[in-house]
Amino acid sequence: MATCGLIFIATFSLVYLFFSDSYWVSYVVAHSNRDLSTFYKFAALWSGQEGSLLFWSFLLAIYVFSALFVYRNKNGELMPYVGVVLAGVQIFFLTLNNFVASPFKVLATPGVNGALEIFTRADGNGLTPLLQYPEMVIHPPNLYSGYTGFTIPFAFALGALLARYPGEKWIHLTRKWTMIAWCFQTAGVLLGAHWAYAVLGWGGYWGWDPVENASLLPWLTGTAFLHSVMMQEKRGMMKVWNVWLVFLTFMLCILGTTLTRSGIVSSVHAFAQSSIGDWFVGFLALILVVCLVAYVKNRDYLKSENQLDSIVSRESSFLFNNLILLVSCVAVLSGTLFPVFSEWLSGSRISVGAPFFNKVNIPLGLILLFLTGVGPLLAWRKTSVDSLKRNFGWPSLFSLAAGAVVFALGLHEFYSLLCLILCVFVATTILMEFYRGARVVRARSGASFAASAVDLTLRNTRRYGGYIVHMGMVLIFVGLAGAAFNKDVQKDMQIGSTLQIGRYNLLLQSFDSKPERNYTSERMVVEVMQNNKPLMMLYPERRFFQTNQESGTMVAIYSTLRDDLYVVYAGQSPETQTPVIHAYLNPLVKWIWLGGAIVVMGTIVTLLPNRRSVLAFAVLQEPSAARPMSPSLAPSVTLREGHD
Amino acid sequence: MTRMRRRKTLLFCIAGVCTLALSVSVTAEDRAKQIGGKFMCMCNCNQVLTQCNHVGCTTSTAMLKELDQAVARGDSEDVITQAFVQEFGTKVYAEPPKSGLSLVAWVLPSVYLVGGTLLVVFLISRWRSRIHLETAAASVGPSGISAEELERARRRVARETED
Numbered sequence: 001m002a003t004c005g006l007i008f009i010a011t012f013s014l015v016y017l018f019f020s021d022s023y024w025v026s027y028v029v030a031h032s033n034r035d036l037s038t039f040y041k042f043a044a045l046w047s048g049q050e051g052s053l054l055f056w057s058f059l060l061a062i063y064v065f066s067a068l069f070v071y072r073n074k075n076g077e078l079m080p081y082v083g084v085v086l087a088g089v090q091i092f093f094l095t096l097n098n099f100v101a102s103p104f105k106v107l108a109t110p111g112v113n114g115a116l117e118i119f120t121r122a123d124g125n126g127l128t129p130l131l132q133y134p135e136m137v138i139h140p141p142n143l144y145s146g147y148t149g150f151t152i153p154f155a156f157a158l159g160a161l162l163a164r165y166p167g168e169k170w171i172h173l174t175r176k177w178t179m180i181a182w183c184f185q186t187a188g189v190l191l192g193a194h195w196a197y198a199v200l201g202w203g204g205y206w207g208w209d210p211v212e213n214a215s216l217l218p219w220l221t222g223t224a225f226l227h228s229v230m231m232q233e234k235r236g237m238m239k240v241w242n243v244w245l246v247f248l249t250f251m252l253c254i255l256g257t258t259l260t261r262s263g264i265v266s267s268v269h270a271f272a273q274s275s276i277g278d279w280f281v282g283f284l285a286l287i288l289v290v291c292l293v294a295y296v297k298n299r300d301y302l303k304s305e306n307q308l309d310s311i312v313s314r315e316s317s318f319l320f321n322n323l324i325l326l327v328s329c330v331a332v333l334s335g336t337l338f339p340v341f342s343e344w345l346s347g348s349r350i351s352v353g354a355p356f357f358n359k360v361n362i363p364l365g366l367i368l369l370f371l372t373g374v375g376p377l378l379a380w381r382k383t384s385v386d387s388l389k390r391n392f393g394w395p396s397l398f399s400l401a402a403g404a405v406v407f408a409l410g411l412h413e414f415y416s417l418l419c420l421i422l423c424v425f426v427a428t429t430i431l432m433e434f435y436r437g438a439r440v441v442r443a444r445s446g447a448s449f450a451a452s453a454v455d456l457t458l459r460n461t462r463r464y465g466g467y468i469v470h471m472g473m474v475l476i477f478v479g480l481a482g483a484a485f486n487k488d489v490q491k492d493m494q495i496g497s498t499l500q501i502g503r504y505n506l507l508l509q510s511f512d513s514k515p516e517r518n519y520t521s522e523r524m525v526v527e528v529m530q531n532n533k534p535l536m537m538l539y540p541e542r543r544f545f546q547t548n549q550e551s552g553t554m555v556a557i558y559s560t561l562r563d564d565l566y567v568v569y570a571g572q573s574p575e576t577q578t579p580v581i582h583a584y585l586n587p588l589v590k591w592i593w594l595g596g597a598i599v600v601m602g603t604i605v606t607l608l609p610n611r612r613s614v615l616a617f618a619v620l621q622e623p624s625a626a627r628p629m630s631p632s633l634a635p636s637v638t639l640r641e642g643h644d
Numbered sequence: 645m646t647r648m649r650r651r652k653t654l655l656f657c658i659a660g661v662c663t664l665a666l667s668v669s670v671t672a673e674d675r676a677k678q679i680g681g682k683f684m685c686m687c688n689c690n691q692v693l694t695q696c697n698h699v700g701c702t703t704s705t706a707m708l709k710e711l712d713q714a715v716a717r718g719d720s721e722d723v724i725t726q727a728f729v730q731e732f733g734t735k736v737y738a739e740p741p742k743s744g745l746s747l748v749a750w751v752l753p754s755v756y757l758v759g760g761t762l763l764v765v766f767l768i769s770r771w772r773s774r775i776h777l778e779t780a781a782a783s784v785g786p787s788g789i790s791a792e793e794l795e796r797a798r799r800r801v802a803r804e805t806e807d
Contacts, residue, residue, distance in 0.1 A: 202695045308771040323760045331753035338749045351684050353738035360753045
């Protein structure tokens with residue numbers, strides 16, 4: 001508690017230094033200036049190497065304090081080990097904060113007597129333009145909360161192994177913590193994608209940059225872990241695998257921050273190159289050794305209690321789900337590090353860019369999407385042929401029909417077509433599950449269908465929250481499928497001239513330049529017309545920040561469920577000095593953000609406690625309100641709503 | 645040949661030439677875009693050449709101009725690639741070439757997938773064979789089940805099958 005309090009004081013001191021324009025502190029000078037808005041002065045805390053490490057310690061302290069507080073009088077055999085692991089991780093980051101990358105270094109010069117004299121600068125260098133965007137305030141905290149959050153399941157897994165703590169207790173204890181970390185990581189990754197989309201002005205949201213990849217890696221293993229723990233909970237299987245998945249997820253979090261901060265790989269997101277990478281590599285090696293030793297010494301406690309009964313079962317679907325997630329993770333990791341290895345081995349660095357990652361990961365993503373639809377409807381242990389027909393007959397039919405329709409409408413791009421077919425398949429399986437469950441609840445309670453679906457969800461939040469998460473993923477895949485049909489046009493524009501893209505016609509009404517408080521803006525006023533009727537105005541602009549002599553784009557986006565009209569002011573033509581417009585038409589992008597919001601919502605639902613079922617009593621007490629139950633339903637209705 | 649028929653033939657010829665000309669120009673633009681998608685912009689933005697729109701990026705402008713000229717000359721993709729690699733080094737590849745050391749990058753994901761699948765199949769078959777052995781062993785033992793064992797088995801089934 002004392003550590004947490006002290007880290008709080010240190011963090012808020014740095015925030016105070018930003019707000020009080022203390023230009024005698026090196027970090028404040030490097031990342032702020034007097035004209036910077038209040039909003040971004042707060043975000044400046046995590047905009048550089050030193051501040052972001054302090055912010056990491058701050059978030060970790062919150063997690064550590066919360067975990068130790070929640071379990072303060074429980075699990076006496078386990079918690080001392082967990083506490084030691086958590087303290088070890090916290091000590092490493094505090095060492096960096098204090099001795100390697102302190103954000104509190106002051107500006108000083110040697111005085112006449114040789115002693116250092118502190119001096120104050122009149123103003124700071126300002127925040128990098130790319131970071132002066134609203135999502136800068138929420139994207140890094142989300143991502144860092146994900147990275148640091150995985151420390152809790154890691155500490156419990158390692159603690160349980162060291163303590164030879166029996167059974168699945170550590171998984172039950174950490175499930176919510178893992179879900180919280182995963183939720184933050186998901187939100188962080190998607191907010192980062194949205195930030196890249198809205199700020200970088202290249203019309204895309206995921207460029208497979210090494211730092212983007214670094215955030216995806218623990219997400220992939222974390223997702224695998226969330227699925228495979230169910231096998232341990234239900235069947236006592238996969239104990240070794242689960243422990244190593246947690247270890248791997250945590251190590252990938254550390255590896256991710258190593259890549260960002262060491263300069264090993266080149267990235268637009270990376271912090272300035274520094275020797276701090278050596279510390280992280282050392283820490284990573286230490287974690288690996290500790291995990292290996294703990295495993296080798298205590299592996300007898302991780303023997304499976306059960307075996308797999310059938311290949312057509314929930315267990316085997318989880319195995320394949322884990323396989324695909326891990327293959328994807330390793331493929332992304334090896335692609336990210338390949339330039340480094342190629343340079344070591346051959347002396348010349350070979351780049352691995354977006355085309356490679358797309359070719360490798362699109363098929364894997366589609367297999368995963370298929371498993372998302374199939375897995376949850378397979379029974380534990382063994383699934384009968386009748387059950388397969390019942391659960392997958394209609395979804396298969398619907399998805400093939402949908403595929404035939406979109407093919408007839410002109411969608412012939414193989415992966416996009418397959419993706420849409422699978423999306424319909426998965427969505428149908430999920431909706432059918434809600435329909436079946438809600439129908440049973442409705443038959444007993446007489447409530448409306450929507451109320452029954454809500455009631456059903458609240459009575460088994462884990463299962464139906466999981467379905468909501470899957471539905472969100474389906475929407476994300478729909479959005480990704482649209483990328484195959486992106487269009488773009490670039491044109492030098494005279495005032496009054498027009499540009500046609502898709503069904504939109506863009507008319508340049510005016511172009512001006514005006515000084516703002518922190519920058520000078522060059523702005524286009526573009527009227528968007530559809531069928532010769534004015535639709536809306538867009539204002540793409542370019543901002544020039546005098547303090548750090550850097551420019552940034554502000555993209556103008558008109559977003560609909562069908563597509564995004566994405567307009568960038570691409571500077572002035574060197575030959576004609578006329579403004580250049582770069583317009584993109586990106587289909588279905590909004591579905592990605594919508595899907596992301598649903599994933600987060602679903603995760604929150606899974607974290608809710610189950611509402612206790614009192615339907616049977618409700619029926620007895622309020623017979624008039626309830627609908628008579630059909631005889632066919634009566635014998636099969638149970639309060640558990642299990643299946644198969 | 646009647647006058648009408650001659651006119652029709654002429655119109656068809658003109659339309660054919662126009663379509664051909666249009667398709668040639670579209671192909672050149674598409675070809676430049678397709679080849680440009682295989683190179684990285686060398687301004688350190690880490691973006692594919694055709695996607696780099698760094699404000700005021702002179703590198704991508706110059707590279708795209710060079711690419712357009714090469715495509716207009718009718719250079720093959722190999723020739724253009726070699727020229728770019730010679731000028732900028734192997735860093736210019738957006739995806740590793742499928743030869744030499746770079747082939748490893750392409751082969752690795754397939755190796756992971758095939759290796760992982762074989763491992764999963766091996767594990768499943770081993771687990772299943774163990775179950776068969778256990779079932780066989782159990783079938784030769786005493787057939788009577790105590791009430792306590794039955795209750796334990798019921799609890800286990802309930803735990804393992806609930807969601």
